[in-house]
Amino acid sequence: MPSREKNPLVTLKQTQAALFSTNQILMQEVKEREALYFKLQESENRYRTLFESSNDALSLISVTSGRYIDCNQASLALHGCITKQDFIGKTPADFSPPYQPNGKPSSQLATEYIHQALEDGSCVFEWIIQRQDGSQIPCLVSLSAIPSPNEKIILAISRDISHIKKVQQELEKAKEAAFFTTKLKANFSPP
Numbered sequence: 807m808p809s810r811e812k813n814p815l816v817t818l819k820q821t822q823a824a825l826f827s828t829n830q831i832l833m834q835e836v837k838e839r840e841a842l843y844f845k846l847q848e849s850e851n852r853y854r855t856l857f858e859s860s861n862d863a864l865s866l867i868s869v870t871s872g873r874y875i876d877c878n879q880a881s882l883a884l885h886g887c888i889t890k891q892d893f894i895g896k897t898p899a900d901f902s903p904p905y906q907p908n909g910k911p912s913s914q915l916a917t918e919y920i921h922q923a924l925e926d927g928s929c930v931f932e933w934i935i936q937r938q939d940g941s942q943i944p945c946l947v948s949l950s951a952i953p954s955p956n957e958k959i960i961l962a963i964s965r966d967i968s969h970i971k972k973v974q975q976e977l978e979k980a981k982e983a984a985f986f987t988t989k990l991k992a993n994f995s996p997p
Contacts, residue, residue, distance in 0.1 A: 825856070839874040847949050858879060861880055861961050862880060862943075863880045863959065863962075863964040865883055865961075866952070866959055866962070867962055868957060868958075868962060869924060869957070870957055870958065872897050872920065873895055873897050874894050874896055874898075875894060877890060881893065883939055884935065884966060885901050885935060885938065886937030888936060897913070897916065897984050898912070899911075899916050901935050901936055903936045906934055907932075907934065912934075919949055920960055923960055924951050928950040928951065929949050930946065930948045930949075932944060932945070933946075935964065944966075944968055945966055945967060947963070947966045948962070949962055
């Protein structure tokens with residue numbers, strides 16, 4: 807049986823054609839990955855713009871460590887911090903009085919609310935923030951679990967409600983004054 811020798815020219819052309827075809831496939835994959843990268847970059851830029859430009863204090867908490875991992879400028883201002891280094895790495899209890907108005911320790915209550923947000927997807931509550939200068943601010947806080955493939959993250963949105971608390975106190979005083987006035991009138995009214 808005669809042996810067939812391969813023509814080196816044919817083998818070279820076949821190899822070149824295979825390489826060309828593989829190169830075309832790889833170039834298409836590179837283009838698709840570049841397009842995906844630019845879409846992800848655009849999405850990240852939109853997220854960062856929304857996050858940074860919000861008037862509400864936004865911060866991200868790592869569930870694993872219980873520490874802040876990011877925040878916006880409004881959060882720094884609310885907590886009385888100058889730079890992100892003053893904020894990131896701290897816990898919610900680090901910016902709280904030892905106890906919240908309900909009598910529970912801030913560190914314990916913060917952990918409870920974080921776990922509630924993980925279980926339910928979100929939770930809303932009032933919280934006293936203690937700024938770095940020691941002043942305290944009543945806030946309405948909303949925690950939301952953020953889906954992430956790498957780690958569990960909580961988005962905290964905090965809003966200063968000092969003005970609402972002040973109006974509530976003024977209304978309560980007005981109500982008490984009206985009640986007292988009504989009682990006085992009843993006592994001095996002729997029968």
